[in-house]
Amino acid sequence: MMNATMLSSMLACAALVASAACPDEPKHTVAEIQFPERVFTNAAGRICADFGKDAFGWLEIDAPAAGLDYFLAMGEHLQGDGTLNRMPPPCVRCAGVRWHTEKSGVQRLPVPPDLRNLFAAKEGAAIALPKEFGTVMPFRAVEIYDCAFPVTKETIRRHVVTYPADRAESSFSCDDARLTAVWDFCKHSMFATSFAGQFVDGDRERIPYEADSYVSQLNWYAVSSDYAYPRRSIEYLYTHPTWPTEFRLISILSARADWLWTGDTRSLERNYDMLRRDKLLMSHRRDDGLLVSGGERLPHPHLTNRLGLADIVDWPKSERDNFEFRDVNAVVNAFHYQALVAMAEIASALGKNADAEAFKAQANDTYAAFQRVFFDAERGLYLDGEGARHSSLHANAIALAFGLVPEARISKVADWVESRGMACSVYFSQYLLEALYRTGRDKSALRLLTAENDRSWIGMMKQGATITMEAWNSRVKPNLDWNHAWGATPLNAISRFLLGVTPLEPGFRKIAIRPQTGGLKEVSATVPTCAGPVTLKISQDVLEFSSPAPTEATFADVTRTFPPGKHQMKAPDDKR
Numbered sequence: 001m002m003n004a005t006m007l008s009s010m011l012a013c014a015a016l017v018a019s020a021a022c023p024d025e026p027k028h029t030v031a032e033i034q035f036p037e038r039v040f041t042n043a044a045g046r047i048c049a050d051f052g053k054d055a056f057g058w059l060e061i062d063a064p065a066a067g068l069d070y071f072l073a074m075g076e077h078l079q080g081d082g083t084l085n086r087m088p089p090p091c092v093r094c095a096g097v098r099w100h101t102e103k104s105g106v107q108r109l110p111v112p113p114d115l116r117n118l119f120a121a122k123e124g125a126a127i128a129l130p131k132e133f134g135t136v137m138p139f140r141a142v143e144i145y146d147c148a149f150p151v152t153k154e155t156i157r158r159h160v161v162t163y164p165a166d167r168a169e170s171s172f173s174c175d176d177a178r179l180t181a182v183w184d185f186c187k188h189s190m191f192a193t194s195f196a197g198q199f200v201d202g203d204r205e206r207i208p209y210e211a212d213s214y215v216s217q218l219n220w221y222a223v224s225s226d227y228a229y230p231r232r233s234i235e236y237l238y239t240h241p242t243w244p245t246e247f248r249l250i251s252i253l254s255a256r257a258d259w260l261w262t263g264d265t266r267s268l269e270r271n272y273d274m275l276r277r278d279k280l281l282m283s284h285r286r287d288d289g290l291l292v293s294g295g296e297r298l299p300h301p302h303l304t305n306r307l308g309l310a311d312i313v314d315w316p317k318s319e320r321d322n323f324e325f326r327d328v329n330a331v332v333n334a335f336h337y338q339a340l341v342a343m344a345e346i347a348s349a350l351g352k353n354a355d356a357e358a359f360k361a362q363a364n365d366t367y368a369a370f371q372r373v374f375f376d377a378e379r380g381l382y383l384d385g386e387g388a389r390h391s392s393l394h395a396n397a398i399a400l401a402f403g404l405v406p407e408a409r410i411s412k413v414a415d416w417v418e419s420r421g422m423a424c425s426v427y428f429s430q431y432l433l434e435a436l437y438r439t440g441r442d443k444s445a446l447r448l449l450t451a452e453n454d455r456s457w458i459g460m461m462k463q464g465a466t467i468t469m470e471a472w473n474s475r476v477k478p479n480l481d482w483n484h485a486w487g488a489t490p491l492n493a494i495s496r497f498l499l500g501v502t503p504l505e506p507g508f509r510k511i512a513i514r515p516q517t518g519g520l521k522e523v524s525a526t527v528p529t530c531a532g533p534v535t536l537k538i539s540q541d542v543l544e545f546s547s548p549a550p551t552e553a554t555f556a557d558v559t560r561t562f563p564p565g566k567h568q569m570k571a572p573d574d575k576r
Helices: 004-019 177-196 210-223 228-239 245-262 266-279 330-349 353-374 393-401 407-420 429-438 442-449 457-462 490-498
Strands: 030-034 038-041 047-063 069-075 094-100 105-108 137-147 156-162 171-174 501-505 510-513 522-527 534-539 542-547 551-555 558-562 565-570
Touching: 030 047, 047 177, 094 137, 156 177, 171 177, 177 210, 177 442, 177 457, 177 490, 210 228, 210 245, 210 490, 228 245, 228 266, 245 266, 245 330, 266 330, 330 353, 330 393, 353 393, 393 407, 393 429, 407 429, 429 442, 429 490, 442 490, 490 501, 490 522, 510 534, 510 542, 542 551, 551 565, 558 565
Parallel strands: 510 551
Antiparallel strands: 030 156, 038 047, 047 105, 047 137, 047 156, 069 094, 069 137, 171 522, 501 510, 522 534, 534 542, 542 565, 551 558
């Protein structure tokens, strides 16, 4: 029988879910004032004001009088000797400003506009900022070349445009300083790139894309319980779709995640018919359950292939692990399968039981056809497409991540995927890490998360970035930007898999905690949810956690259920 304390806790949990920041009412972006962390004389003998991390905004200086001239540069890449990189790779920002003071007091410096990220581009329109913010750019530091008056920490400031979420809601630390640094790097990336009020693909275009938005959505859930911000991004893309085939299907995965994290079905109700009609691409589905998507898009000025679609697999093209494009594409069909699974869950949540059964049946057909068409029994791996002879990391990792590999085949496919390392882009690392965690390869996942080479998050930081980058380095994408939220995958990999905190029931009415620490000995974290924070600590083979809702916890291969509150689980002696 339920006691009064348990009932009170459950009612409180329900109230929290109902009153959580309404997903249909996102906040407006704001401008926050920041003073530099340090002002110093750099190796070139110039004054440098370093704000510590890259962010979007504008600069102000206090001028003591009118009629004074000065010249400075503001940019993203502060080099090791304290000088600003005045000639960074394309799309890594740096701008010079020459100014004449017409009066004394606070002077806002003009930011040179970049027309590509302010107006329409070939893939769509850039997201406009509120007019009161004027033109902003991303920059970390300011290097002053010529100034007729002294500049100090008190006389120079940055106005940072950001979404006003509570940054103290989430935390993570562990006994591997590298992973803690990666977490901090990625967390700052999510808040710093919120300047547009919805998820965009960085400063190069400032355009929303479904794949960017989905990865960003999962990352945002790791650091904030304000679910209105991701919902606005999701729903914008419903009516502003982008060109890749897979991205249309990803919209359905975003819709499911929104419902699972919020517990709110209103967005599903509003958009159900559109999701079913426009995003599943059923007009391209053949009788056996596979999509015929036609391969890559044709060269410009076309943005589609002969079938009106445009498969992408990964981006940039050099990161596709030599993927062999065919009309019937394994990666596209993995997304199609997972979109059908998601639509079955969505239909069931809305009480559309006949639709749910139909989607399940269609998913089963796609699963069976996927095995028959793409599996190479001789090699024990999945091929890139119908008639292909090549097996890429992408075809096999996505099959593992989306549950398309039968139990008897998992070990061999996972061994091969694990052996390939980071043979994919920053974007596709999302699905590679999911594949590793979902097949129990948490040690391998941790190695990728803490790697220090030039295809890693620590590698990005070594290059000087303080926000995650669009690509691993400028060799693989010469026009990469240094402020791309799709690069922050470690956030959701840590929260959803390493910590294992996910909604077991929509809206966190029931919570799962299933840590996969990869050999870490000490872990401490707070994961925000709409029901309240989940805190957990792992130390000396003991899991301690506090949960706002009923919880199913799995630790050291033991699963137990708990009411809301503080609890502890110890690893059995044979697991220590």
